[in-house]
Amino acid sequence: MTESLKVGVAGLGTVGASVVRIVKNKAKQLESRCGRPIEVVAVSARSRSKDRGVDLSSMEWFDDPVALAQAPGIDVFVELVGGDSGSAEDSVRAALNAGKHVVTANKALLAKHAVSLSRLAEEKGVSLNYEAAVAGGIPIVKTMRESLAGNSVSRVYGIMNGTCNYILTRMEREGLSFAECLADAQRLGYAEADPTFDIEGHDTAHKLSLLTSLAFGCEVDSDAIYVEGITSITTDDIRAADELGYRIKLLGVAQRTDTGVEQRVHPTMVPKHSAIARIDGVLNAVAVDADAVGEVVLVGPGAGGDATASSVISDIADIAREDGMPVFGQAATSLEPYTKARMRLHEGGYYIRLAVDDRPGAFATIAKHMAEKNISLQSIVQNRRDPALASDGAVDPDEPQPVILITHETTELAVREALELIAAEKVTFGAPQMLRIEKLD
Amino acid sequence: MTESLKVGVAGLGTVGASVVRIVKNKAKQLESRCGRPIEVVAVSARSRSKDRGVDLSSMEWFDDPVALAQAPGIDVFVELVGGDSGSAEDSVRAALNAGKHVVTANKALLAKHAVSLSRLAEEKGVSLNYEAAVAGGIPIVKTMRESLAGNSVSRVYGIMNGTCNYILTRMEREGLSFAECLADAQRLGYAEADPTFDIEGHDTAHKLSLLTSLAFGCEVDSDAIYVEGITSITTDDIRAADELGYRIKLLGVAQRTDTGVEQRVHPTMVPKHSAIARIDGVLNAVAVDADAVGEVVLVGPGAGGDATASSVISDIADIAREDGMPVFGQAATSLEPYTKARMRLHEGGYYIRLAVDDRPGAFATIAKHMAEKNISLQSIVQNRRDPALASDGAVDPDEPQPVILITHETTELAVREALELIAAEKVTFGAPQMLRIEKLD
Structure with a gap:
């Protein structure tokens, strides 16, 4: 029997617990699909005693994710700690430096450090996979990194924040104000207690920055993104949009222009008949316009433990099958510096x-x-x-x-x-x- | 420099000509994405003199696709001849037997011979890729074969025939009869002179049979599919559906039930608010319901030279990167015989x-x-x-x-x-x- 792929998972929130559970429950299926067993052999989280609904007894426990990342017994380090620095960054760098493959759902980390991390992964000859970092369960990274190999992308755009889309959908359907819908979203767990990061568009910007690199072969530059949130949208705007044949969606858009690549996140009027206009509630969708294929649109859940875990496991399965891909689809050192097309x-x-x-x-x-x-x-x-x-x-x-x-x-x-x-x-x-x-x- | 991947293309219709053109025009990009050059070194088609808008002068010409399939100078044989037997089948078998990777867009061939062909590919240790065979430019095969590795699928369904969807969309929008819309579709090149294969649902059935195998880990059995076309749909039905909150779409559906797997192709009433109801004209869409991810829907062009070529090139790129996948996501010999859930x-x-x-x-x-x-x-x-x-x-x-x-x-x-x-x-x-x-x- 081929040796199993040994996985260490740091961060046992909803997504981490789902990953551990699914890898265990689907062990036979994953072995059949990857040609070798996959097992989670070690985990790390803040509290050891918390009940996460999964049996961790067979797994080695690490208090420190950095120690887990370097543990000799693991082949793949799965980072679900979160945050753009601190132990998330430290552990990912430690894993790469130790020659481990890395899978992460951390868009903030990649939006900030993608250039150095992708170069480090390449230098060490390991994978750095992040399907779960963009639009949760939607396989957009694989589609852009692999399926569109023969295409030149002209634009990629999408609804990548369920909180904002939930709020805009409710405002439209029920004529409620932004504040009322935000309060409901918080009550239902669709929005954080401090919702700034979502409703001001920064979460969408992080995800967009990764798609931009995949689409245009340039380095990730999330600081260069024009970002506008949805807090200024009123019921007057929603009603006027409806009367004019539009709906208002928070889009992230990256588009090639004569002067460079536009990256922008803002509430956008989209024609009612368009595919993207019809994405309601917490759903996400990403559309890619490319020369050969025309337009493809992928729709699915942008968040949720199991849906996000589905993407994490897809990334692990690729590593198990030794399907190595450069982080942004081509050698990290061959990515061009990002050339900004100015918003004005x-x-x-x-x-x-x-x-x-x-x-x-x-x-x-x-x-x-x-x-x-x-x-x-x-x-x-x-x-x-x-x-x-x-x-x-x-x-x-x-x-x-x-x-x-x-x-x-x-x-x-x-x-x-x-x-x-x-x-x-x-x-x-x-x-x-x-x-x-x-x-x- | 790494040695180039040498490709032979049999069949130079719209798709074949697009493949040759794109591989040439995107040579630098493909090399950068695959880590090695890809070149079409040999072709085969019926007429050598026909102008296809691409320069074939540097490529070796074969009158016989079987000879091309076995040519020592090629690594990958691309079959775009069409048909479920004859030279399509002969050349694919010849290529596999000669240890060449095969890429095909031929759903009819696979619907009929997938079991033996996938075993042969496995025996020879080569890839048999067919992204273009299902829903043209939509990356549904890769999504099911790779991205959903950790999921159990309960249902896969889709609009996979642009001719039928064009006819139904026009009937609905303009109140025209089936016959009028079919005539228009023929005039516009969306339907063949003999449209039977499309409008009676057989084309959808071929595609569905491949998705069934990918979804449920069973052998392809296209003969077991319940198939009903759209010829009986009247404007009365279209109007009644509209009044009742539905639209009528020709769906292919494969679904796990207590007694086996249902495979059915028939005109279907789908709720207006559903994603699939909103797919108009010649567009295709495939939805997958799975336990971890929930539902993902992929929308895009189901036909067209460049869109289909995009999928063919994605398959070639996977081979260039040595990303080998079992034909139906797991060892061909481990696929279970198809257990039919009876339509009644x-x-x-x-x-x-x-x-x-x-x-x-x-x-x-x-x-x-x-x-x-x-x-x-x-x-x-x-x-x-x-x-x-x-x-x-x-x-x-x-x-x-x-x-x-x-x-x-x-x-x-x-x-x-x-x-x-x-x-x-x-x-x-x-x-x-x-x-x-x-x-x-």
Whole structure:
């Protein structure tokens, strides 16, 4: 019999416990699929006594994940500790330095240290697999790293944060405010007590940074991503989007342009008929536009213990079969430095919501400044609030009414400049809302 | 430099020409992704003189694909000849016997000969890859063979024939008849001159048979598939489905049951809100329900030269990187014989359309026989035709009107027996329409 692949798992939260349980329960199946047994022989976590619903008695216990990472008895180190530094980083570096293969679900760690870690893995001739780090159970890393080998990618985009998509879906379906939906998401365990990282788009940005490298053969540079969260989205925006034939989704988008690669995370207007518009609730989806295949879209659970464990185990199985892949699909030293396409050069349509003073000439003033910046308008609509709400006293009838502008394709810079000119005219109140419209077939 | 992987391509239709062109144009990228160059060194096709838009001058020409398959200068034989026997089969067997890796897009060949071919490949220690044989550009074979290694699949289903999906989408959107849409599909090149193979469901069945083996670890048995095409679907069915919250799709479904594995291809009522209901036109989609990951859905082009070539090249790249996988994810000799779950034991909801004589008591007679067979009805609706059509003379007002029954979950056998009892009562005209409702979350 071929020798078993010996796995050490650091971090026994929901995902870690699922990995240990599934590797055990599916031992026969995994052996049959990989040609050799896989066993978890050692684990590490904070509390040794906690009941995780899995029998750890046959496994060696390490208090220190770094010690586990270097243990002579393991072939693969699975890092599920989390965090972009500290023991997650230390243990992954220790494992690679010790010539162990590494599997991780840690997007924050890779978003920050992918360049050095991928070079280290390559130097040591070991795998660094991270299917679970992007969109949980969806096999997007394998698809991009392997299935699209003959393709040139022009754009990759997706819904990669279930918390945000849950909130936006509920706002749309039930007409609730952002705050109400966030509170519900927290109550249901879909959002953290401190939800900043999710709702401000940073989690999506981490995942996007890895897809960018896979798509465009450049080094991971998550600091260069333009990031905007969903906290400014109002029910007015959701309703206007619906009326205009769009839905609002928090997308991460990486796109090749003439000046480099755009990386952006922001609430986005997507046409209702598009595949991505139809991804509801906590689901994730990633779409890839590429020259040979056209567009492929992968939909599935972006989180959850078993779903994420499914990806971790897929990564372990690849190692068991000795299917080695460079971390980002090509030699780490051959990845080009990331060339940023500046956000102000971004081209596309825009949705703009302004609170406009209802006096004569206000529309003309707005239209004039748009024209000055060569922005051609597809529509300009005074989207009067539901009078039923006004008569309920929920809306002050004297309050400025929202005016919605939809532009034809223009540049981010032109829109920003026009909005500054309009603000100086004092015909509007408060900050304008500006959402990008993604061009999708 | 590592030695190049030498590829021979038999069959230079749209897909073959795309493979040759992409391998040449993306030579540098493929080398970077696979760690060695890939080159097409030899080709075979019927006509040597035909202009295929690619330069074949540097490639050795073979009139006979079998000779190409055995040529000492090639490492990988790519079979794009087509057909379930003849030179496709002969050349694939010859290549495997000569110890060459094989890549094929030929679902008909595999549906018929997968058992012997996969054993032969295994005996010779070579790969037999077929990503392009199922759903064209969608990486479903890799996903099932590799990404779901730690999962037990309960059901796999999909829209795998663009011709049928195009016809059903047009019927729904434009209220056109099956015949009109088929004629249009033929005119646009989406359907063959003889469309039988597509519209009767056989093409879907071939693809399904391969997914069944990947999902359930059993031998391919395409003869055991229950197959029903879309030719009986009328605009009445399409309209009734819409009113009831469904869409009609030709699905291939393989599902584990208590008595074995169901394999069925038939027009299916799918809830409008489901992911699969939203796949329009010539697009394909495959969904996998599995215990760890939950559900993943892959959407993309099911046909087309470049999209299919993308999958062929992915298969070649795996071979270049020496990522060998057993043909159906585990040793061919360890696959269990297929155990058929009989169609009459199929459980689910049913849509039944009857042309009912408009006399008193007809409804009662129908309801009585349904009750006798323990079929509980969710609804029974006389779906009167549009009176505008009737007054146009397009519909005879004296013609029997369609009555639509929707059953709660029952068995195929009960429905068939009830329909026989009803037919014997002579309160209905013509053959009843019976469509299965797929249970989707």
